[in-house]
Amino acid sequence: MAISVFPCPPAAVTEDMKQLLPATFELIFWSALFMVGGSLILGRAAARHRDGILDSIIRVFSYIGIAVPSFVVAIVLLVIFGNLWQVIPTLGRLSTGVAPPDTITGFYVLDALVQGQFSTAWDAFLHLLLPAFALSLGGMFQDARLMRSALTDNMGKEYMCVSRSYGLPEKVLMNRYLFKPSSTSVITVMGMDIASMVGNAFMVEQVFNWPGFSKYGANAMITKDLNSVCAVVLVIGATFLVVNLIVDVINAMVDPRIRLGGDL
Numbered sequence: 166m167a168i169s170v171f172p173c174p175p176a177a178v179t180e181d182m183k184q185l186l187p188a189t190f191e192l193i194f195w196s197a198l199f200m201v202g203g204s205l206i207l208g209r210a211a212a213r214h215r216d217g218i219l220d221s222i223i224r225v226f227s228y229i230g231i232a233v234p235s236f237v238v239a240i241v242l243l244v245i246f247g248n249l250w251q252v253i254p255t256l257g258r259l260s261t262g263v264a265p266p267d268t269i270t271g272f273y274v275l276d277a278l279v280q281g282q283f284s285t286a287w288d289a290f291l292h293l294l295l296p297a298f299a300l301s302l303g304g305m306f307q308d309a310r311l312m313r314s315a316l317t318d319n320m321g322k323e324y325m326c327v328s329r330s331y332g333l334p335e336k337v338l339m340n341r342y343l344f345k346p347s348s349t350s351v352i353t354v355m356g357m358d359i360a361s362m363v364g365n366a367f368m369v370e371q372v373f374n375w376p377g378f379s380k381y382g383a384n385a386m387i388t389k390d391l392n393s394v395c396a397v398v399l400v401i402g403a404t405f406l407v408v409n410l411i412v413d414v415i416n417a418m419v420d421p422r423i424r425l426g427g428d429l
Contacts, residue, residue: 178396181381186400187271188258189370189377192300193362194272195293200301200308201355207305208312208351209339215317223309230306236368239299243372246295254292256374263288296373300366304358311354315347349420356412360405 211223247255254260258273266276266285274293277286316339319325325343333342363379370380378400385393 178392181393182378182396182400185376185378185381187268188375189363189366189379191272191274192293192296192366192370192375192377193359195297196301196362197359199297200305200358203301203305204308204312204351204355207309208316209344211309211313212316212320213335213339215313220313223313227306227310230302231310233303234368235299235303235365236372238302239296239369239372242295242299253294254288255295256292258289258292258376259285260288260292296366296369296375299372300362300369303365304355304362308351308355308358311351312347315351316343319343319347345419349416352415352419353412356408356415357405360401360408363401363404 207223207227211220214220243255246253259265263285265273266280266282269276269279273289274286277283277289320343325338329338366375366377366379367383369375370377371383378397381393382397384390385397
């Protein structure tokens with residue numbers, strides 16, 4: 166039997182996008198928070214204790230985190246917290262019997278907080294923890310390595326030697342003089358990692374039964390739903406464009422050499 170070229174009308178795809186995109190974007194938002202926060206903490210810690218025990222431990226875990234795909238991490242977390250240690254919910258966006266909040270943004274945690282439904286917000290946040298951590302782990306360790314490398318490279322620059330000669334504490338040197346010049350390249354990579362989460366979430370959403378747009382895209386490819394596949398590709402491309410623009414704006418704010426055309 167021949168397969169229809171347009172099995173799903175465009176109107177139906179649009180409705181699916183309206184329903185499913187908020188779930189995926191909420192997952193990506195929390196994954197990005199975990200990735201950015203974790204990479205900054207680990208990168209700075211490794212740079213401050215470079216060539217020490219803590220630096221070595223972070224580097225070893227970085228190799229493991231980068232090498233292991235996100236869906237493998239998702240399966241391991243599902244086995245641990247779904248079978249062995251059932252303290253965190255593993256499937257879906259809300260527990261059985263918990264009604265979703267009225268839709269404002271489509272982000273369950275935010276919508277529930279705005280409406281004063283704190284128990285629902287907490288339940289939604291617990292459901293986000295495992296898929297967000299699995300999705301953010303690889304980017305977190307990659308960006309931590311880049312941050313550590315950038316910080317250690319700039320530590321030996323002349324302006325840092327002069328600043329140390331003034332007797333400034335290491336904490337002040339790190340926060341005021343070292344962090345900003347070292348973060349521009351890392352911010353660019355972070356932006357690409359965040360944008361790629363839409364595609365990386367395909368298998369993670371499948372594992373945790375997350376009703377999002379990425380899971381919808383994976384099912385569309387399996388069923389050869391070409392309209393839905395085109396919509397997924399367009400969303401991923403638009404995400405990269407928007408994130409690239411945001412990254413350029415942030416880099417211009419962080420580094421005055423970019424803002425002033427490199428004259429500094």
